[in-house]
Amino acid sequence: MMSQNVSLTRDERRALEALMDTLLPGGNGFPAATATGMSELLLVRLAALDPAMPAQLLAMADTGHGQPADEAGWREVAYRIEVISPRLFDAFRKEVFLAYYQQPAVIAAIRTLGIDYNDKPLPEGYPDAHFVPELDTPSHRRGKWIPTNEVQRVDLNGLDLGDMT
Amino acid sequence: MNKPDHADVVVVGAGASGVINSLVLAEAGLKVVCLDQGGWTQPAQHPHFSQDFQYQRHNRWSPEPALRRGADDYPVEGSQSHAYMWNGVGGSTNIFAALWPRFRPSDFRKGTEHGLAPDWPITYEDLAPFYDAADRMIGVSGLAGDPGMPPAAPYPCGPLPLRESGRAIARGFDKLGWHWWPMPAGVISESRDGRAACNGCGNCASGCPRGSMAKMSTTLWPRALSAGVDLRPKSRVERIETGPDGRASGVVYIDRTTGDRVLQTADIVIIAGNGVGSPRLLLLSESARHPNGLSNSNDVVGRYLLHHTLVAAEIWVDDKIDTHMGNSGAVISSQFAETDVARGFVNGFNFNVVRTGPAGAAAIGSFGRRPAPWGEAHHGWFTRHFSHSFGAYAIGDDLPRASNRITLSATERDQDGLAAAKLHYTPCANDIRMMHYGMERLRDLARAVNAFDVAVTDYYENGVYRTPAWHLLGTCRMGDNPATSVTNKYHQCWEVPNVYVCDASSFVTGGVVNPTSTVTALALRCATNIVKNSHNLGRLMTTANHCD
Numbered sequence: 001m002m003s004q005n006v007s008l009t010r011d012e013r014r015a016l017e018a019l020m021d022t023l024l025p026g027g028n029g030f031p032a033a034t035a036t037g038m039s040e041l042l043l044v045r046l047a048a049l050d051p052a053m054p055a056q057l058l059a060m061a062d063t064g065h066g067q068p069a070d071e072a073g074w075r076e077v078a079y080r081i082e083v084i085s086p087r088l089f090d091a092f093r094k095e096v097f098l099a100y101y102q103q104p105a106v107i108a109a110i111r112t113l114g115i116d117y118n119d120k121p122l123p124e125g126y127p128d129a130h131f132v133p134e135l136d137t138p139s140h141r142r143g144k145w146i147p148t149n150e151v152q153r154v155d156l157n158g159l160d161l162g163d164m165t
Numbered sequence: 166m167n168k169p170d171h172a173d174v175v176v177v178g179a180g181a182s183g184v185i186n187s188l189v190l191a192e193a194g195l196k197v198v199c200l201d202q203g204g205w206t207q208p209a210q211h212p213h214f215s216q217d218f219q220y221q222r223h224n225r226w227s228p229e230p231a232l233r234r235g236a237d238d239y240p241v242e243g244s245q246s247h248a249y250m251w252n253g254v255g256g257s258t259n260i261f262a263a264l265w266p267r268f269r270p271s272d273f274r275k276g277t278e279h280g281l282a283p284d285w286p287i288t289y290e291d292l293a294p295f296y297d298a299a300d301r302m303i304g305v306s307g308l309a310g311d312p313g314m315p316p317a318a319p320y321p322c323g324p325l326p327l328r329e330s331g332r333a334i335a336r337g338f339d340k341l342g343w344h345w346w347p348m349p350a351g352v353i354s355e356s357r358d359g360r361a362a363c364n365g366c367g368n369c370a371s372g373c374p375r376g377s378m379a380k381m382s383t384t385l386w387p388r389a390l391s392a393g394v395d396l397r398p399k400s401r402v403e404r405i406e407t408g409p410d411g412r413a414s415g416v417v418y419i420d421r422t423t424g425d426r427v428l429q430t431a432d433i434v435i436i437a438g439n440g441v442g443s444p445r446l447l448l449l450s451e452s453a454r455h456p457n458g459l460s461n462s463n464d465v466v467g468r469y470l471l472h473h474t475l476v477a478a479e480i481w482v483d484d485k486i487d488t489h490m491g492n493s494g495a496v497i498s499s500q501f502a503e504t505d506v507a508r509g510f511v512n513g514f515n516f517n518v519v520r521t522g523p524a525g526a527a528a529i530g531s532f533g534r535r536p537a538p539w540g541e542a543h544h545g546w547f548t549r550h551f552s553h554s555f556g557a558y559a560i561g562d563d564l565p566r567a568s569n570r571i572t573l574s575a576t577e578r579d580q581d582g583l584a585a586a587k588l589h590y591t592p593c594a595n596d597i598r599m600m601h602y603g604m605e606r607l608r609d610l611a612r613a614v615n616a617f618d619v620a621v622t623d624y625y626e627n628g629v630y631r632t633p634a635w636h637l638l639g640t641c642r643m644g645d646n647p648a649t650s651v652t653n654k655y656h657q658c659w660e661v662p663n664v665y666v667c668d669a670s671s672f673v674t675g676g677v678v679n680p681t682s683t684v685t686a687l688a689l690r691c692a693t694n695i696v697k698n699s700h701n702l703g704r705l706m707t708t709a710n711h712c713d
Binding site: 024030078090094098102104107110113115120123126130132135137140141147154155158160 | 215335537
């Protein structure tokens, strides 16, 4: 990813990073968003998605008295964006989540849950599975189909289907 | 304008239908040219080898051209439906899930059954041998003996692993006393024809660079090229030309590499551009003789667009079931496939139960349309939910309506200046009732597996049904009646007998299943019929039964 596409002051960058960590703080063995080193990647993606998005988020983060001073204040900002500009918030959250879950530190955290999880689909895949006939073949005899020459007219009386044009 | 050598057949579109038509006709000795507006997608271009594969799924590997914004695509105007497709060699098999169930006999007889849709001009029995043969060509995996379907030839490959995810789902269906069966798939479970067996990587949604899935550029195109098909990627067809005799003389296309216009003459034109692209091309081919577009004096071209009714649920269970592993399709259920008017609607639906994918997809709520919470609750949610869910679609047979249609945009153009497609689609009252009923049955399924959480979606966005429309069907439908259809039962246009339309736009009804297996069977049948008449290509006339 090329960083020169993103032109932000240090304070602006810090503000967006605070918003990232508000959405994904550390906990349960998972790192906070910025602790994964994803900030630059995310900022580039946001700019690629909509060059105006960083500025829109920053404008929403400005409470009129500057930016929040603590985590509670940032949570208030995030709630406000979610309510007032849901499309902006949805797009931001989606980008934050997608960037986060590709980070090596996050993949390592997933593995600590006991989940066999590759950082990318190939080349490894998950090949150690087979169809086990005695276990996986349905034993039920349910299921029906109507042969062509047995398709019958159904009674539509009682079905008000409205405009069918 | 360049004028290369005359061809016996020119095929427009190099997807599932285009390659089968091209292959069969070339192997029969015909000179075949196939044109596609897009290029090749090489295995290394797929996102599977990159850690940002989930991000790419929402950008350059999005199934939605409007998000992908690729040069090979053309715009689809409209605020209803997310029209999904891939323009390039292999067509939408570059991005599909390769679920491979067949239509049922009653799907071809909805006119007889209720009259709110016409009968197909062919029956299940007409198509059955071509289903079998296409399955053998492609290498379909499945388990024979489904009591919910007519008997058929054994699948060429054994079933794919059911895995813990499939077993958990099956237990739910058993508890409800509902039908289920391992999902047939256009994915090879064993290595075959130089293709590697599926290794369960879990990223079917972005195609298959291994060649395990029936991605036509890696499965059938090599064989078609060996048979002598002259495939010309990056060739965007702008119109079909007709001569003074009313027959098509060929197509004019734009070589997108050089910018040149080329007239490719041929005895036969086969359009295989999908349910949006095929009617678009007929409409673009208007002329003084065909002022409404080619073969459209009855104003049927583009109408009767079908997507399937679609509602879905992501269902979370206590057991860790690893649903980021394995091919997409796990289990199918045809419990509600047949009409039962006591439910309050005609037609029916299937359940397609699928795996829900990797961590990013889980977090953004890509299946159930409900993202994970943000903030302090996020990681607890993720720890509890990830690897514990499966997805279930209720995919139903929507009724064809003339008002649901593809037209030409008055304002939008593709990069070569051709009018974009415009899409209009709204579900009717019958469709909506079926969707509501399907959502209730999805909740039943969630209860049956003792789900601790469920997210049900009806795909409405701000009051508009915006289905993820992988299935673009019905817009050049076949029929027995020239007044109400575009082609006869052999895909020949009524008004221009040497133009064939053969793809999902040929469908008369949508059935309750993913369409590609039926597209391939229809393509094989279409090509086989042309081969039978290859001594007479220049003189074929369109009748309802010219080959019977």
